[in-house]
Amino acid sequence: MTDASPQTASPTAPVRVALVDDQALVRTGFRLVLDAEPGIDVVGEAGDGRAAVELADATEIDVLLMDVRMPGVDGITATAEVTASHPGTRVIVLTTFDLDEYAFAAIRAGASGFLLKDVRPNELVAAIRTVHEGEATLSPRVTRRMLELFAAELPTEPARPAGASPAGPLDALTAREREILVGIAEGLNNTELSERFFLSESTVKTHVGRVLQKTGARDRVQLVILAYESGLLDAHG
Structure with a gap:
């Protein structure tokens, strides 16, 4: 007799996110937002670009939130290294200034978009999901300025x-x-x-x-x- 009981669909794997910023307070703020969001797991943190590259080498990461202005190895260099070595990892660069040339340089280095650090929680979560799905988080105005x-x-x-x-x-x-x-x-x-x-x-x-x-x-x-x-x-x- 065939078992006709319905099969339970396997749950969607959570989006693995890592946070990179030289300010611990900024990382804590983002972590508080993301830890409260279902379907997103914060799998690591780093305080500079070199540590970010090492974290990406050691941990499976879907989306990396990367500050661009950090002492030592900056976010631009780290973005280039991470995207070259781990093509499955998407990088969203973080900046304090809208239309920041440093952020655009990081995009040229392989990032999939950028966000201001004062981004609203719902916009942060939406950007992470968008980038994880293979889209880009860039507005038309930002695109024009980038070009x-x-x-x-x-x-x-x-x-x-x-x-x-x-x-x-x-x-x-x-x-x-x-x-x-x-x-x-x-x-x-x-x-x-x-x-x-x-x-x-x-x-x-x-x-x-x-x-x-x-x-x-x-x-x-x-x-x-x-x-x-x-x-x-x-x-x-």
Whole structure:
């Protein structure tokens, strides 16, 4: 006789978060917020960039909250090391100043977004979940400023993310995927992309996934930089 009893779905694994800041009080504040949030586990803390890299090497981390301005090894250097060695770890950089050039440098080094240190608790939690799901936590205004700061540093030949085709990271994209990439570079989220192109959100997610796969980009932040460096925004402007 077949057992017809319903099977219990396995619980979703919690998001493993680590905190990096040279001020213990700041780490404590973030920990108090996150410890009270279901589905999020704070798995470690570090007081400087070098300790952050060592923590990432020793601990499985999904999302790392990283201060950019620290003595010794700063958050920019630490972000580059962590994202290079642990591609599955997403970094959100923390800054005291909106549109901080240091924060943008950390994004260029591999971070998936940044937050102000006075971020509201619900916004902090939402950003962690968003980044963990492979999205980026950047507003359109921040995206535009980021591109302005990067413009002066653009190489003569467009940069190619790891894994991209030698012929060019955009060559394999369909016309629709290029349109999706332009929308992402303009700071549109999936809902806004869905409205612009009259597509379902599930279809948009499929397109975004294919764009990430074909370009070899890690997340939407890298796609923004790639679109700008490849001149795609100028072509559609």
